[in-house]
Amino acid sequence: MATRGGPKTAEAIRQAAIDSFFLHGYEATTLRDLAGEVGVKVGSLYNHISSKEELLFSIMSEVLRDLQAELDRALEGWTAPSERLRVAIECHIAFHAHRAKEVFIGNSELRSLAPDRRAVIIELRDAYEHQVRTIVEEGQASGEFYYPEPRLATFAIVAIGTHVSSWYRPDGSLSLAEVASAYADLLLRAMHNPEVQVAPGDVLAAVEADNAPDAPEAAPAG
Amino acid sequence: MATRGGPKTAEAIRQAAIDSFFLHGYEATTLRDLAGEVGVKVGSLYNHISSKEELLFSIMSEVLRDLQAELDRALEGWTAPSERLRVAIECHIAFHAHRAKEVFIGNSELRSLAPDRRAVIIELRDAYEHQVRTIVEEGQASGEFYYPEPRLATFAIVAIGTHVSSWYRPDGSLSLAEVASAYADLLLRAMHNPEVQVAPGDVLAAVEADNAPDAPEAAPAG
Amino acid sequence: MATRGGPKTAEAIRQAAIDSFFLHGYEATTLRDLAGEVGVKVGSLYNHISSKEELLFSIMSEVLRDLQAELDRALEGWTAPSERLRVAIECHIAFHAHRAKEVFIGNSELRSLAPDRRAVIIELRDAYEHQVRTIVEEGQASGEFYYPEPRLATFAIVAIGTHVSSWYRPDGSLSLAEVASAYADLLLRAMHNPEVQVAPGDVLAAVEADNAPDAPEAAPAG
Amino acid sequence: MATRGGPKTAEAIRQAAIDSFFLHGYEATTLRDLAGEVGVKVGSLYNHISSKEELLFSIMSEVLRDLQAELDRALEGWTAPSERLRVAIECHIAFHAHRAKEVFIGNSELRSLAPDRRAVIIELRDAYEHQVRTIVEEGQASGEFYYPEPRLATFAIVAIGTHVSSWYRPDGSLSLAEVASAYADLLLRAMHNPEVQVAPGDVLAAVEADNAPDAPEAAPAG
DNA sequence: CATGAATGAGGCTTCATTCAT
DNA sequence: GATGAATGAAGCCTCATTCAT
Numbered sequence: 054m055a056t057r058g059g060p061k062t063a064e065a066i067r068q069a070a071i072d073s074f075f076l077h078g079y080e081a082t083t084l085r086d087l088a089g090e091v092g093v094k095v096g097s098l099y100n101h102i103s104s105k106e107e108l109l110f111s112i113m114s115e116v117l118r119d120l121q122a123e124l125d126r127a128l129e130g131w132t133a134p135s136e137r138l139r140v141a142i143e144c145h146i147a148f149h150a151h152r153a154k155e156v157f158i159g160n161s162e163l164r165s166l167a168p169d170r171r172a173v174i175i176e177l178r179d180a181y182e183h184q185v186r187t188i189v190e191e192g193q194a195s196g197e198f199y200y201p202e203p204r205l206a207t208f209a210i211v212a213i214g215t216h217v218s219s220w221y222r223p224d225g226s227l228s229l230a231e232v233a234s235a236y237a238d239l240l241l242r243a244m245h246n247p248e249v250q251v252a253p254g255d256v257l258a259a260v261e262a263d264n265a266p267d268a269p270e271a272a273p274a275g
Numbered sequence: 276m277a278t279r280g281g282p283k284t285a286e287a288i289r290q291a292a293i294d295s296f297f298l299h300g301y302e303a304t305t306l307r308d309l310a311g312e313v314g315v316k317v318g319s320l321y322n323h324i325s326s327k328e329e330l331l332f333s334i335m336s337e338v339l340r341d342l343q344a345e346l347d348r349a350l351e352g353w354t355a356p357s358e359r360l361r362v363a364i365e366c367h368i369a370f371h372a373h374r375a376k377e378v379f380i381g382n383s384e385l386r387s388l389a390p391d392r393r394a395v396i397i398e399l400r401d402a403y404e405h406q407v408r409t410i411v412e413e414g415q416a417s418g419e420f421y422y423p424e425p426r427l428a429t430f431a432i433v434a435i436g437t438h439v440s441s442w443y444r445p446d447g448s449l450s451l452a453e454v455a456s457a458y459a460d461l462l463l464r465a466m467h468n469p470e471v472q473v474a475p476g477d478v479l480a481a482v483e484a485d486n487a488p489d490a491p492e493a494a495p496a497g
Numbered sequence: 498m499a500t501r502g503g504p505k506t507a508e509a510i511r512q513a514a515i516d517s518f519f520l521h522g523y524e525a526t527t528l529r530d531l532a533g534e535v536g537v538k539v540g541s542l543y544n545h546i547s548s549k550e551e552l553l554f555s556i557m558s559e560v561l562r563d564l565q566a567e568l569d570r571a572l573e574g575w576t577a578p579s580e581r582l583r584v585a586i587e588c589h590i591a592f593h594a595h596r597a598k599e600v601f602i603g604n605s606e607l608r609s610l611a612p613d614r615r616a617v618i619i620e621l622r623d624a625y626e627h628q629v630r631t632i633v634e635e636g637q638a639s640g641e642f643y644y645p646e647p648r649l650a651t652f653a654i655v656a657i658g659t660h661v662s663s664w665y666r667p668d669g670s671l672s673l674a675e676v677a678s679a680y681a682d683l684l685l686r687a688m689h690n691p692e693v694q695v696a697p698g699d700v701l702a703a704v705e706a707d708n709a710p711d712a713p714e715a716a717p718a719g
Numbered sequence: 720m721a722t723r724g725g726p727k728t729a730e731a732i733r734q735a736a737i738d739s740f741f742l743h744g745y746e747a748t749t750l751r752d753l754a755g756e757v758g759v760k761v762g763s764l765y766n767h768i769s770s771k772e773e774l775l776f777s778i779m780s781e782v783l784r785d786l787q788a789e790l791d792r793a794l795e796g797w798t799a800p801s802e803r804l805r806v807a808i809e810c811h812i813a814f815h816a817h818r819a820k821e822v823f824i825g826n827s828e829l830r831s832l833a834p835d836r837r838a839v840i841i842e843l844r845d846a847y848e849h850q851v852r853t854i855v856e857e858g859q860a861s862g863e864f865y866y867p868e869p870r871l872a873t874f875a876i877v878a879i880g881t882h883v884s885s886w887y888r889p890d891g892s893l894s895l896a897e898v899a900s901a902y903a904d905l906l907l908r909a910m911h912n913p914e915v916q917v918a919p920g921d922v923l924a925a926v927e928a929d930n931a932p933d934a935p936e937a938a939p940a941g
Numbered sequence: 942c943a944t945g946a947a948t949g950a951g952g953c954t955t956c957a958t959t960c961a962t
Numbered sequence: 963g964a965t966g967a968a969t970g971a972a973g974c975c976t977c978a979t980t981c982a983t
Binding site for chain 4: 520521522524525605608609643644645646649650652653655656657659660661664671676679680682683684686687688689690692693
Binding site: 305307318321326327 | 955
């Protein structure tokens with residue numbers, strides 16, 4: 054690291070930020086860290102960024118826009134809900150593996166943004182999730198999917214993507230295509246199988262019996 | 276809040292910490308914040324805690340131990356893999372809804388711990404995940420489950436639990452039991468459905484074609 | 498300097514600030530300077546002040562309130578405009594000599610305040626000046642004063658006070674009482690003298706002939 | 720503003736500096752501000768100035784030299800002290816209104832200069848003030864003026880000029896000639912009237928009774 | 942001449958922690 | 963137990979200045 058000068062400083066800062074925000078979090082990352090990684094003095098960063106938070110925001114908004122663009126492109130030409138859902142899931146998971154760090158940052162650092170910027174990101178995120186959910190609902194409407202909770206199903210897709218972004222590594226035992234395909238399989242199996250095997254257990258009473266913390270006031274990440 | 280004095284100060288600090296770590300994150304939470312919430316001056320906190328990090332650690336380890344205990348209790352008496360998996364999932368999801376804040380903290384603040392303490396938490400977490408995974412593998416071995424990727428299936432359970440902890444609210448439209456049951460349904464269908472629905476799409480080439488950030492060095496949360 | 502500890506730290510900070518703001522100006526004064534003068538580390542200042550600007554503001558508003566109170570007290574019992582004006586001038590000049598540093602800061606650092614706080618100070622200042630001007634105008638109305646420009650006369654009083662605050666020293670050749678009395682004499686002569694001495698010279702054309710900078714947009718200090 | 724390129728850049732910088740030093744003060748003015756106003760990037764300023772402080776110094780010394788030259792020219796041909804004093808005052812006030820910003824800077828930013836440059840400016844200022852004071856003293860010696868404190872009288876002239884430079888605006892209700900003439904009137908009335916009407920009030924004891932800050936160490940502006 | 946980028950010094954402020962009272 | 967005050971480390975950011983292009 055610490056290669057001297059060059060016009061690529063801005064990009065190096067961005068990469069260093071992605072790495073460190075992913076690894077240590079936004080709050081725990083100092084501009085000193087980034088400057089050191091890039092091989093520049095702290096003050097010099099400001100020739101390329103306007104503030105630490107703006108740097109975070111630009112990473113988050115870019116990755117979300119790319120994710121949306123990827124989904125739009127992937128869905129082109131597909132019409133059957135089952136096919137569209139598989140495509141969407143594969144695209145979602147693949148993207149979350151491929152751009153893991155940025156996507157992870159996007160999911161975990163919303164609370165580090167000031168309200169205005171946070172609202173922008175939330176809007177992008179909600180638009181994306183809404184699109185996925187619409188596919189699920191269309192499959193339900195057409196009778197192709199049996200699973201009765203489209204909101205929870207959509208959440209499952211989102212949750213799995215987020216989780217993938219936290220552990221996927223290109224040099225791991227499964228390729229990006231394998232992970233994406235396997236999770237598409239899992240979720241489509243769940244959507245298509247009409248029978249619930251095994252009756253509910255009775256663990257809920259036990260869990261609720263414990264004394265619990267008071268009710269959450271708000272989600273931490275919007 | 277801000278209840279004065281009394282022997283419950285320590286508990287009030289703990290609750291304030293859970294709320295604030297959940298809402299703003301550990302790094303963004305100030306001891307001044309907690310003191311203010313409890314109605315005490317900063318210095319007084321040290322009559323009840325030994326350090327900020329120790330406070331985090333105790334929250335994280337307690338919730339993980341409780342989760343483990345809950346699972347152990349719930350599984351008592353069940354033997355068939357299908358039944359055991361349903362019980363485990365319901366227990367997992369219910370706990371993640373019930374103790375959402377603490378569990379969310381446990382999943383997101385690993386990186387805020389110093390290595391020694393982090394190792395302790397990771398061990399607890401891994402033991403728990405291993406236990407869930409074992410159930411999945413037993414179902415596979417016994418031929419009850421068709422889904423071929425036990426590791427990914429386990430991850431899916433974990434991922435959905437984490438996600439639930441970020442949005443579940445006791446006053447929401449779904450009860451804790453409904454959420455737990457619905458997700459158990461979803462995951463059990465996936466495990467039992469013998470057929471793979473819909474052929475893979477071909478989105479992967481497109482996703483990989485984009486220029487990607489360099490390979491991750493390490494997971495953010497150990 | 499640098500006396501250790503003690504409950505008088507807050508007052509020592511205030512005194513150090515008055516000295517340094519007077520001597521070097523607010524912008525040129527660093528908190529390091531003040532801390533050094535007080536014998537404390539920089540961060541410790543924040544146990545006593547909430548911000549540098551608030552420190553400035555409190556000095557400015559206090560001295561203005563004291564000035565106003567002094568004038569009110571001094572005018573009690575006097576009714577004739579000539580007497581009232583003499584009392585006001587003596588009080589004004591004496592206060593500006595006595596509290597020279599603070600008053601000097603009050604006159605020169607308005608522009609260092611953020612708009613809200615600046616507005617507060619300006620209001621105090623304007624109320625005071627208005628009161629002085631009213632005395633001048635009453636003398637004019639009653640026929641005691643001949644000088645025809647009450648606004649300019651009031652300005653002269655203000656200007657002389659400000660100037661005094663920049664040079665008066667208690668160990669100088671003139672006592673506080675002598676300065677106050679001498680300036681009261683000067684200004685009362687000007688007000689009472691019915692004749693205009695000496696015809697105007699004709700220097701104005703020459704001055705205006707020079708190329709001048711463009712018109713001011715706003716006074717620097719409100 | 721922001722006129723592009725050309726050989727007038729140096730002059731534009733000077734004007735921007737005069738405006739901003741007047742409005743916000745030297746310390747609070749950024750080279751970035753000036754560059755922005757001129758329509759140039761920061762680094763480019765150094766093709767026209769050698770340093771920020773040198774820019775301040777050149778503004779201050781120029782205006783003082785111009786003031787001196789104006790006074791010399793104005794006094795040519797006048798011999799009687801009363802006439803000479805009126806001419807000097809009118810010239811002084813007119814110049815302070817006409818070149819208000821620069822003259823204001825000259826009076827308020829002495830402390831922003833390093834010792835060597837400050838000494839130069841102080842010398843120019845003292846020479847000028849000495850010349851005015853000499854006129855007052857000659858009038859006293861010749862018996863034309865009655866006011867017994869030539870130093871304070873000179874200070875009054877200076878103070879009023881400084882004050883005028885802080886509020887005079889060419890589009891105000893009084894013309895430059897009117898202000899200059901009115902203040903010459905005021906001061907000459909004060910110098911010629913032998914009687915002090917109204918006995919001193921007794922406010923001084925009250926003012927001194929207040930607790931006061933410690934004695935000033937040095938004037939803020941030399 | 943103008944520019945973009947680098948630099949070093951420094952500015953204000955926050956924070957976890959300690960400790961005498 | 964609670965408090966106010968002190969501390970040192972560190973954080974983000976700004977600025978005048980330099981210099982290669």
